Amino acid sequence: xxxxxxxxxxxxxxxxxxxxxxxxxxxxxxxxxxxxxxxxxxxxxxxxxxxxxxxxxxxxxxxxxxxxxxxxxxxxxxxxxxxxxxxxxxxxxxxxxxxxxxxxxxxxxxxxxxxxxxxxxxxxxxxxxxxxxxxxxxxxxxxxxxxxxxxxxxxxxxxxxxxxxxxxxxxxxxxxxxxxxxxxxxxxxxxxxxxxxxxxxxxxxxxxxxxxxxxxxxxxxxxxxxxxxxxxxxxxxxxxxxxxxxxxxxxxx
Amino acid sequence: xxxxxxxxxxxxxxxxxxxxxxxxxxxxxxxxxxxxxxxxxxxxxxxxxxxxxxxxxxxxxxxxxxxxxxxxxxxxxxxxxxxxxxxxxxxxxxxxxxxxxxxxxxxxxxxxxxxxxxxxxxxxxxxxxxxxxxxxxxxxxxxxxxxxxxxxxxxxxxxxxxxxxxxxxxxxxxxxxxxxxxxxxxxxxxxxxxxxxxxxxxxxxxxxxxxxxxxxxxxxxxxxxxxxxxxxxxxxxxxxxxxxxxxxxxxxxxxxxxxxxxxxxxxxxxxxxx
Numbered sequence: 001x002x003x004x005x006x007x008x009x010x011x012x013x014x015x016x017x018x019x020x021x022x023x024x025x026x027x028x029x030x031x032x033x034x035x036x037x038x039x040x041x042x043x044x045x046x047x048x049x050x051x052x053x054x055x056x057x058x059x060x061x062x063x064x065x066x067x068x069x070x071x072x073x074x075x076x077x078x079x080x081x082x083x084x085x086x087x088x089x090x091x092x093x094x095x096x097x098x099x100x101x102x103x104x105x106x107x108x109x110x111x112x113x114x115x116x117x118x119x120x121x122x123x124x125x126x127x128x129x130x131x132x133x134x135x136x137x138x139x140x141x142x143x144x145x146x147x148x149x150x151x152x153x154x155x156x157x158x159x160x161x162x163x164x165x166x167x168x169x170x171x172x173x174x175x176x177x178x179x180x181x182x183x184x185x186x187x188x189x190x191x192x193x194x195x196x197x198x199x200x201x202x203x204x205x206x207x208x209x210x211x212x213x214x215x216x217x218x219x220x221x222x223x224x225x226x227x228x229x230x231x232x233x234x235x236x237x238x239x240x241x242x243x244x245x246x247x248x249x250x251x252x253x
Numbered sequence: 254x255x256x257x258x259x260x261x262x263x264x265x266x267x268x269x270x271x272x273x274x275x276x277x278x279x280x281x282x283x284x285x286x287x288x289x290x291x292x293x294x295x296x297x298x299x300x301x302x303x304x305x306x307x308x309x310x311x312x313x314x315x316x317x318x319x320x321x322x323x324x325x326x327x328x329x330x331x332x333x334x335x336x337x338x339x340x341x342x343x344x345x346x347x348x349x350x351x352x353x354x355x356x357x358x359x360x361x362x363x364x365x366x367x368x369x370x371x372x373x374x375x376x377x378x379x380x381x382x383x384x385x386x387x388x389x390x391x392x393x394x395x396x397x398x399x400x401x402x403x404x405x406x407x408x409x410x411x412x413x414x415x416x417x418x419x420x421x422x423x424x425x426x427x428x429x430x431x432x433x434x435x436x437x438x439x440x441x442x443x444x445x446x447x448x449x450x451x452x453x454x455x456x457x458x459x460x461x462x463x464x465x466x467x468x469x470x471x472x473x474x475x476x477x478x479x480x481x482x483x484x485x486x487x488x489x490x491x492x493x494x495x496x497x498x499x500x501x502x503x504x505x506x507x508x509x510x511x512x513x514x515x516x517x518x519x520x521x522x523x524x525x526x527x
Contacts, residue, residue, distance in 0.1 A: 054429050055428075055429070056425055056428070056429065076431070077429065078429075079426075079429035079430075081422065081425075081426060083422070085422045085423060085425070085426035087423060087426075087441065087444070089444045089445070089447075090444075098427070098430055098432070098440070099430035099431050099432075101436075101440075102427070102430055102431045102432035102433070102436050102440075103431050104436075147430065148430070151430075151431065
């Protein structure tokens, strides 16, 4: 079953220096419960694609369809920004509670339980009364992840959430995210420019070419869990996708 | 060492003052620090039949409290609306910019025409207070209007600035987390704007302290620290006049610092992330 269906999506930004054709046309189906990585070089429009799916940008043409939830309700979308975008004047607890409060129909005890459970899951239970600036970059990203997971989203969109972290922290969080995805059985669309990150995380990788972003390759990643970055198969996927990347760079715009 | 320097300025000023009046062949009219000090240590003593320093100060403080509160109650909502909506901003900004250069002092005659010398006790129909010494008898409507006028513009401008400096990232985050407009306004825009709002409040209260002297020049006024400054000058009681200036300086600074401290608290939380 499809969780998300994108058809003929196009987006152009109007700049002073003229129009910039950022994206498309892009058509893409995402199966429910799958983990899709959108991989592409900087400026290929992958963030624009994600923002459009989330409703932060209005497409020039094309359509986005989100499948309704199990009981026919509107699908819940989670979104994680490149830099956490936590609210600095709120404690971690208040930040994570924000989406529950915003939806308005969840009582206080349920809210507290769910915030507690999600903070436990990302390992931030001891920091619920801390403020964002008191946490490290990695912890802030985990808090941001918790904030978007607390509503139990049907589809989770992540925009290079680990790109500003050091390699070690980034790899920890990748492992964390993959486990979370398996537990929560949600659909994930993850945007990144790192081939290694994509191969480690994804069930399927979509490679976007240079601006205007178009899909140049779809690659299923068939690796056993737990994934090892040192395994033969992992390296093969890495090299193969790298080759696609190199061809993109050589290709005149 | 470095942070003790500001404290050093005040003794230096006193020294300069003392040298100025005791110097050889000095013919200054300035009273000595000791004379002024002797006024300041008797705050309950009646001064030139206008009441004690405490009474004058209380009258002025209550006037400022009324005028400033009115400025806050009117200024913050206007600022919020102007900050949040382009339409409202377009609509009101010309009016605000035209009103701003009209200083509170320039509006003295207008306030006399508008409010005559009506006081709050008259306004509330409490005529039985007329021959008593009562705070409400000292609260001229025109004066409150002038204080309001002095304080409201910095508050409006600070609030607009605050709302407009809300980070786009935070607005988008709130939106994708499922928050609606009213919720975003209450839980994202206002907290983000708080530091600038406090800055506006600080400027506003400072303006009120400047304006009170002008406000207390309204006819029919015979109380308040501003009045006492003017009246003691007319009677050549420079010791009283200087004592009043010292009081205004201290209390004015106290208010500004208080608001600054409140604003600082919200500013720290907001700016750390950058």
